[in-house]
Structures are given as structure tokens and as C-alpha cells.
Amino acid sequence: MRAPLVLLVDDDPQSLKLLSDALAGQPFALAVALDGEMVLRQVRREAPDLVLLDALMPDMDGFEVCRRLQADPATRDIPIIFMTSLSDTASRVRGLELGAVDYVTKPFVRAELAARVRAQVAVRAGARALAEKNAELERAAAELARARDSLEAEVVRRTDELMATNQRLAHLNRVAAMTELATSIAHELNQPLAAILSNAQAARRLLQRSPPDVSEALLALGDIVEDDRRAGTIIQRMRAMLKKGAPRADALDLNELAREVARLVGNDALLRGATLRLDLGPRLPRVRGDGIQLQQVLLNLVVNGLDAVADRPAGGRLVVVRTRSDGKDRVSLSVEDAGKGIAQEDLERIFEAFFTTKAEGLGVGLAISRSIVEAHGGRLWAENNPGEGATFRCTLPIAEEGGV
Numbered sequence: 001m002r003a004p005l006v007l008l009v010d011d012d013p014q015s016l017k018l019l020s021d022a023l024a025g026q027p028f029a030l031a032v033a034l035d036g037e038m039v040l041r042q043v044r045r046e047a048p049d050l051v052l053l054d055a056l057m058p059d060m061d062g063f064e065v066c067r068r069l070q071a072d073p074a075t076r077d078i079p080i081i082f083m084t085s086l087s088d089t090a091s092r093v094r095g096l097e098l099g100a101v102d103y104v105t106k107p108f109v110r111a112e113l114a115a116r117v118r119a120q121v122a123v124r125a126g127a128r129a130l131a132e133k134n135a136e137l138e139r140a141a142a143e144l145a146r147a148r149d150s151l152e153a154e155v156v157r158r159t160d161e162l163m164a165t166n167q168r169l170a171h172l173n174r175v176a177a178m179t180e181l182a183t184s185i186a187h188e189l190n191q192p193l194a195a196i197l198s199n200a201q202a203a204r205r206l207l208q209r210s211p212p213d214v215s216e217a218l219l220a221l222g223d224i225v226e227d228d229r230r231a232g233t234i235i236q237r238m239r240a241m242l243k244k245g246a247p248r249a250d251a252l253d254l255n256e257l258a259r260e261v262a263r264l265v266g267n268d269a270l271l272r273g274a275t276l277r278l279d280l281g282p283r284l285p286r287v288r289g290d291g292i293q294l295q296q297v298l299l300n301l302v303v304n305g306l307d308a309v310a311d312r313p314a315g316g317r318l319v320v321v322r323t324r325s326d327g328k329d330r331v332s333l334s335v336e337d338a339g340k341g342i343a344q345e346d347l348e349r350i351f352e353a354f355f356t357t358k359a360e361g362l363g364v365g366l367a368i369s370r371s372i373v374e375a376h377g378g379r380l381w382a383e384n385n386p387g388e389g390a391t392f393r394c395t396l397p398i399a400e401e402g403g404v
Contacts, residue, residue, distance in 0.1 A: 004028040004121045007048040009039050009065070010083070011057045015106075019052065022110040028121055036060030040068065043075055049124045050117060055084035055095065063098060070099040077127070079120045083108070101208060112211070119207050119214050126203070126221050130196055133228050199223045251286040251399045252294065254323050254333055261298045262321070265306070274306050274317035281324040287331055288399035289376040297372050297380070300365040301335040301392045308339030308390065329398055336391040341384045350382060 006028050008019045016032050023030060031048065033039045035057055042048075051069070055062040062082060069075045082095040082103040092103055101120060104113055203220040206213040262278055269276040287294075298321070305319035318338045325331050342350065342357075349355050353367040373380040378396035385391055 002029075004049040004125065005031060005046065006050045006052060006117060006121065007031045007033060007039065007042060008052050009033045009036075009057075009062070010054040011035055012054075015054070019113075022108070022113050023117060026114060026118065028117075036062075036065040039065050043069065043078070047075065047078060049078070050120050051078060051080045052117065053080050053082055053100075055082050055091065063094060066095065066098045066100055079124055081116060081120060096208070101204065102212065115214055116207075116212060119212060119217060122221060123200075123203055123207060123217070126224055127200065129228070130200060130224065133196075196224050196228060249288055250291060251288055252291050253284065253286055254294075254331055254396075255280040255284050257291060257295055257298060258321050258323060258333070261295060261302055264299065265302055268303075269306060269319070272306055272310060272317065273314055274309055274319060276302065276306075277318065277320045279320055279322040281322075284323055284325055285331055285398040287376070287396045289396070290372075293372045294376070294396075297369040297394065298333065298335070300369050301394075304365070304392070305335050305337035305339075308337040311340070312338060325398075326395075330395050331398055332393060332395045334391050334393045336385065336389060338389045341388060342382060342390045344384075347382050347384070351380070 004027070006023065008016055008023075008030060009032075010016050010019065011034055013034070016034075020030055020032070028049070031042060031046075033042050037060065039051070039053075043051075053062045053065060057065075062084075066080050066082075069078060069080065076099070079102075080100040082092075082100045083106060084091060084095070084103065085106040095103055101123075102116055104116060199220040203217045203224075206217040206220065258278055258280060262276055265276065302319060302321065306317075309317040309319060316338055320336045322334045322336070323331065346357065350357065351366050351370045355367075370380045373394055373396070376396055378394060380392065380394045382390055382392050
């Protein structure tokens, strides 16, 4: 990856030498141009990351060069810093109105010049990284849309093959759950993207101040990086849940698994007007198993809980996820809802394949969940609460120390 390129423009060779000396040793490459025509030729050959432009030059002055660069869609995003010996405010305002991001007045202070150039090069790099991340997010969104279309076609075409293997059925159910959460995930992605745009605009305003507020701009750029990582994490979570692969046997923290599922369905709960509460036991022993499969179990139970409280009045739509250790060799995980409960005769039948109490349900989620838990040496059952609602309880054996 090439170093950032800064183009120095001045009709005075001595001034160019002073600029080159002032910026020597900085983490970017330098190129020079003596007039406006040379600038335009150089930019067509290799677009720089910043143009340090003298305002007063013969034939074509810096203002005209700036106007032409801004008029061309291929070069309008290249940041321009004006250099001028003019002290009147009108000239400074003219440069900024033409699209320049900053200016320095001759004679310049070396440290200040280097700081301004570094700041603009950093903003340029951040803008490029943001554009690349936006392109990646668009590709991921297209991939998700294709996956959803493919899933819908697959469900129609393979209805007679759903019982071929339990692993295939579990994967299809997991993808279906992710499809239901697509709107919530889109809302979650919009938050870091909006924050990235807001911070980028703030950084530009801070650097356009006189003098530029470099420290605050760097903080804004740091926020951009964090929000970029947050968006990437959301995509990784989606891909992990959609991924198909052989079961694993890892030492897992059920508390972290519960937090991950809560992050995944957080916006979905918000859109439903429901509250998802975590009540996690301290110092919980690890269990051994496949994190994606156990995450699928908890996701199914939480989504069922959210469905169960959908008809409750606002303020009463509560789902609670709890984890506890029995102090011996088992860890328990439960999902309690404040819905209307389960008919007594259905408490066991709801775990049968293709039995469902939902108008649009397939009746496979709880059957898959029980088979996954039992394959991990655990147990999954349901019971009605003393007052209202139901609780799904799961127990799993703790991981043996030194086990594989």
C-alpha cells in the first residue's frame, strides 16, 4: 500500500524547497508543480491525497486551479489547503467557498504547517476507509438479500426433504430466525453508520477552524474507527449465525452467549415494545459444546418469549434470561416470559417436530432446540409460572477441566 501523496504547488522554486524541507520526514510522499497546468497534468496521472496550493500564480492562479479540481467529479474529493501571503479575509473566504478545506499564510510556521497537512491526510485516509467499509456493508447487505431469496426458494423446493438430517434442519431454522431479525439488524447497522458520518463531518468542521482543533478532530476520528468496528462486529455475528459447519466442542461461557443473543435481538425487542432483561449468575462455570448451536437454542427461546408477550399491554412485555450454577456439575439457563402461558396438555407436545401453536410457525424450532441440548448431555423442558407466563428451562453439564 503506497504512502499518502501530498502535491506542493508554487511558482517559486525557493518556496517549494522551503515547503519540502518543512515536510521532510513526515509519513507521506511529496510531489511538486510550478504552475496550474502542471497541477492538472499531475492530478490526471496520479491523484494526490492533498494539494498544498499557492493562491497567487501567473497565468492560472490557485483559485482557478481549485475551481477546476472541484468541478471534476474525479478530483473534487481531493482536499486543498491554500497558501497565500494575502491577509485580507475576503481572499481566505473565497478559497474556502471554492472548496478548500484549510489555508496557511506565508511566511508559514513549520510545525503548524506539518500539523495541518497531517490532519488533512488523516481525514482523507479516514474518508477512504469509510468508503471502503460502506462498499463492504453494501456487499454484505446484497449477500444477505441473496441468502434470503435463496432460502425462500429452498424452503419451497425442499419441503419433502426437511427431515433428511437434523443438522440440515437446524441450519435452515437458524437462517430463518436471522431472516426474521433482518429489520432489527438493519436498524442496528444504521446507528454506527450514522455516527460515522456525523463524526466525519464534525472532524472536517474542527479542522476548518482557525486555528484547527486537531486534538478534537483526532477524537472524532477515533470515534469513527470504533463505530466502524461496531458495524463490522454486527456483520460478523450475522455471518456466524448463517454459517453452516460441523459441530464443535469448545469451552463456552453461557453468560457471554446470553449477552451475544441479547445484542442480536435487542433492536427486535425494542421494535416490539418489549423489555429483554438479563439476570446472569456470577462466576458461572463453563460448559462444553458448539457455541453456534447453543446460541441457536437460546435465540429460539428468546424469540418465542418475545412472541408470547406480543399481545400484552405496553409495560408488561417482559422476557427474562437467567443463568445459574447448581454448585455441583450443572449449569442452568432459563427464559421466562410474561405471556399467557402454555396449555397444560401442550407442555410436552410443543417439543414435537411440526407441532406449533403459532399461525405461521413451522413447529421445528423447539424440536431442534431439545435435540441440540440433549446432544450436549443436557435437558430442556417448559413449565408455566405460578402467576402468568411460561419458563423454558435448560440444564447443561459443566466442562471437565483439561477436557477436549
